[in-house]
Amino acid sequence: MTGREQAAQHLAEPEPVEPGPVTSEAGFGPYFGDFGGRFVPEALIEALDELDTEYSKAKADPAFADELLRLHRTYTGRPSIITEVPRFAEHCGGVRVILKREDLNHTGSHKINNVLGQALLTKRLGKKRVIAETGAGQHGVATATAAALFDLDCTIYMGEEDTRRQALNVARMRLLGATVVPVTTGSRTLKDAINEALRDWVTNVGTTNYVFGTVAGPHPFPAMVRDLQRIIGVEARQQVLDLTGRLPDVVAACVGGGSNAIGIFHAFLDDASVRLVGLEAGGDGVDTGRHAATLTGGAPGVLHGARSYLLQDEDGQTIESHSISAGLDYPGVGPEHSWLATTGRAEYRPITDAQAMEAFRLLCRTEGIIPAIESSHALAGAMQLGREAAAEGRTDEVLLVNLSGRGDKDVETAASWFSLLDEEGSR
Amino acid sequence: MTGTSHEVASRTAATLDRTAAEGRAALVGYLPVGFPDVDASIEAARAMVDAGVDVVELGVPYSDPVMDGPLIQRAVEHALAGGVRVRDTLRAVEAVAATGAPVLVMTYWNPVVRYGVEAFARDIAAAGGAGLITPDLIPDEAGEWLEASDRHGLDRVFLVAPSSTTERLSLTARAARGFVYAASTMGVTGTRASVGADAERLVADTRRGGAERVCVGLGVSTAEQAAEVGRYADGVIVGSAFVRPLVEASTAAEGRDGLAEVVRDLAEGVRTARG
Numbered sequence: 001m002t003g004r005e006q007a008a009q010h011l012a013e014p015e016p017v018e019p020g021p022v023t024s025e026a027g028f029g030p031y032f033g034d035f036g037g038r039f040v041p042e043a044l045i046e047a048l049d050e051l052d053t054e055y056s057k058a059k060a061d062p063a064f065a066d067e068l069l070r071l072h073r074t075y076t077g078r079p080s081i082i083t084e085v086p087r088f089a090e091h092c093g094g095v096r097v098i099l100k101r102e103d104l105n106h107t108g109s110h111k112i113n114n115v116l117g118q119a120l121l122t123k124r125l126g127k128k129r130v131i132a133e134t135g136a137g138q139h140g141v142a143t144a145t146a147a148a149l150f151d152l153d154c155t156i157y158m159g160e161e162d163t164r165r166q167a168l169n170v171a172r173m174r175l176l177g178a179t180v181v182p183v184t185t186g187s188r189t190l191k192d193a194i195n196e197a198l199r200d201w202v203t204n205v206g207t208t209n210y211v212f213g214t215v216a217g218p219h220p221f222p223a224m225v226r227d228l229q230r231i232i233g234v235e236a237r238q239q240v241l242d243l244t245g246r247l248p249d250v251v252a253a254c255v256g257g258g259s260n261a262i263g264i265f266h267a268f269l270d271d272a273s274v275r276l277v278g279l280e281a282g283g284d285g286v287d288t289g290r291h292a293a294t295l296t297g298g299a300p301g302v303l304h305g306a307r308s309y310l311l312q313d314e315d316g317q318t319i320e321s322h323s324i325s326a327g328l329d330y331p332g333v334g335p336e337h338s339w340l341a342t343t344g345r346a347e348y349r350p351i352t353d354a355q356a357m358e359a360f361r362l363l364c365r366t367e368g369i370i371p372a373i374e375s376s377h378a379l380a381g382a383m384q385l386g387r388e389a390a391a392e393g394r395t396d397e398v399l400l401v402n403l404s405g406r407g408d409k410d411v412e413t414a415a416s417w418f419s420l421l422d423e424e425g426s427r
Numbered sequence: 428m429t430g431t432s433h434e435v436a437s438r439t440a441a442t443l444d445r446t447a448a449e450g451r452a453a454l455v456g457y458l459p460v461g462f463p464d465v466d467a468s469i470e471a472a473r474a475m476v477d478a479g480v481d482v483v484e485l486g487v488p489y490s491d492p493v494m495d496g497p498l499i500q501r502a503v504e505h506a507l508a509g510g511v512r513v514r515d516t517l518r519a520v521e522a523v524a525a526t527g528a529p530v531l532v533m534t535y536w537n538p539v540v541r542y543g544v545e546a547f548a549r550d551i552a553a554a555g556g557a558g559l560i561t562p563d564l565i566p567d568e569a570g571e572w573l574e575a576s577d578r579h580g581l582d583r584v585f586l587v588a589p590s591s592t593t594e595r596l597s598l599t600a601r602a603a604r605g606f607v608y609a610a611s612t613m614g615v616t617g618t619r620a621s622v623g624a625d626a627e628r629l630v631a632d633t634r635r636g637g638a639e640r641v642c643v644g645l646g647v648s649t650a651e652q653a654a655e656v657g658r659y660a661d662g663v664i665v666g667s668a669f670v671r672p673l674v675e676a677s678t679a680a681e682g683r684d685g686l687a688e689v690v691r692d693l694a695e696g697v698r699t700a701r702g
């Protein structure tokens with residue numbers, strides 16, 4: 001339905017949206033139960049309608065799917081492999097742990113899955129310029145990469161705080177030819193980068209496509225980015241079946257805006273036996289108020305174009321989030337996750353900085369894989385979930401964990417967390 | 428289908444009709460509540476009315492103002508850092524409405540959602556407010572607000588932009604009460620060297636879509652621009668140009684004087700428009 005049709009319908013008879021059944025078929029947007037929608041300036045509606053229409057056409061066009069698949073095969077490096085990690089699993093109560101290796105994708109995370117799809121759409125729309133927000137820099141790097149590949153002009157908005165935490169990714173984006181704009185308003189992190197990208201878009205919408213990095217934002221982004229990330233779960237489901245002969249008992253993923261989590265969850269939505277667990281950034285601990293655990297510690301409201309859970313005060317002002325992981329340091333979350341949480345189909349729990357860094361260290365030492373700090377939240381979740389299963393005697397459980405990205409960008413943060421530079425330097 | 432808009436008498440519309448009868452556009456002035464502090468913002472808004480603003484727009488400071496440019500962002504950040512609360516808006520509305528000018532509250536949507544749409548409508552009405560301007564709420568998502576504004580007799584000012592389709596212009600015209608806010612250009616608040624040529628066409632298209640009254644905002648900062656826009660619009664909306672003297676002043680009194688001067692200048696502009 002176009003915005004126009006919705007509007008006509010809405011004005012005729014404002015109708016509450018029924019939650020409806022939670023299946024893979026139900027979540028087309030613009031609403032996921034009570035969540036989602038379009039809470040944006042009117043100036044953007046035409047562009048969102050245009051994007052929605054073009055995306056619907058692309059979805060129905062086999063040439064679009066073929067081109068995206070070809071890119072994934074020849075450029076991204078898909079399908080990404082799965083890796084069973086028995087030495088790490090010893091720290092997870094001895095259950096079986098399998099990693100989906102999105103860290104091995106070109107540019108180092110799942111973000112490329114979404115970006116290549118949106119870059120193809122930008123071409124179809126006939127637009128020559130893309131903008132994007134980025135937190136950890138992974139989405140920015142992926143967008144800058146696609147812009148280089150497709151010959152698009154590219155501007156990336158990044159909170160000034162994040163440009164410092166992820167300086168290496170700023171350099172990568174610039175090497176790829178993108179303009180990186182440090183954002184100095186508000187908390188100077190991802191939320192403010194999105195505000196600034198939206199202001200750019202409102203101004204330049206005629207020539208510019210906004211390549212949104214996660215499953216938040218106004219319709220059609222949550223459904224579209226989900227569809228583009230869905231390949232993670234589709235591949236992993238079959239790979240786990242091939243390896244183990246059965247479905248996993250638990251699928252775990254970290255949740256910032258929620259794109260890698262939705263990407264791996266979605267193919268399992270109809271498998272009632274599979275527990276879906278999202279791990280949010282608990283920062284210093286949810287009780288300290290310094291965290292980014294939106295579904296655990298937030299309340300429903302409107303932020304960045306959608307109704308969803310968010311961290312807010314009594315007055316509806318957004319509360320600044322805190323996390324060691326720039327990619328999870330966001331006070332909002334995608335509307336489909338709010339729906340999955342309120343319906344109970346998925347569970348969400350917080351992981352503190354310290355717990356994530358312990359999991360980070362363990363995966364490095366036991367398996368020779370340096371994970372992104374974002375993904376380390378999912379690994380820490382696996383440690384908890386595995387131990388809980390083992391405590392209840394279910395040691396044969398299979399845990400599938402989305403390793404959404406690699407830790408190259410985080411080496412400096414980790415070295416400082418573990419005081420490696422001081423130790424090694426003094427020897 | 429246009430029924431509801433006519434059942435409630437709009438105070439803002441009455442003012443726009445009065446200025447039209449005087450042969451001129453209305454001057455609509457925006458200030459954020461709480462800048463530099465709540466009392467000073469109330470004094471500034473009253474000074475704005477004394478100096479010739481016909482309709483007042485009081486902004487609720489919000490942490491994520493995506494429709495605002497750097498100047499208003501800075502003022503709002505300052506107001507929030509100073510501890511301004513949403514309930515301070517109600518006090519400001521009451522104090523400024525006492526001047527007799529219609530007071531519209533300009534608010535991003537989440538503070539209203541958090542307060543409760545019905546409760547906010549009730550309390551704004553009780554404070555003497557005329558209605559709301561909602562920059563990130565489109566009529567499509569406004570079901571609860573359409574009902575609450577009818578119940579409490581409040582204006583609901585929605586925005587249209589140069590990119591709005593014909594269908595959306597008429598949808599918005601139908602949903603709005605008071606006036607339709609036509610954004611002069613694609614962009615955010617801030618002063619600009621010229622008002623977009625799109626603005627005049629947009630006003631005509633919005634009227635064709637069924638709007639009785641259309642005011643133009645974004646980028647109007649000089650008497651010449653006010654005169655130009657005042658020739659074809661029912662009202663000229665000014666924000667950043669009124670906030671600037673407050674931001675640049677070293678005392679509240681100095682800011683108020685600077686503001687009054689700019690207001691008088693633009694009030695003169697709307698009066699010469701159709702001369």
Ligand SMILES: Cc1ncc(COP(=O)(O)O)c(C=O)c1O
Nearest residue numbers: 138256257258259260327374405
């Ligand atoms: C490796 C990695 N994982 C996860 C995220 C969080 O995003 P999302 O929740 O959309 O997957 C990011 C974001 O930058 C990331 O770089």
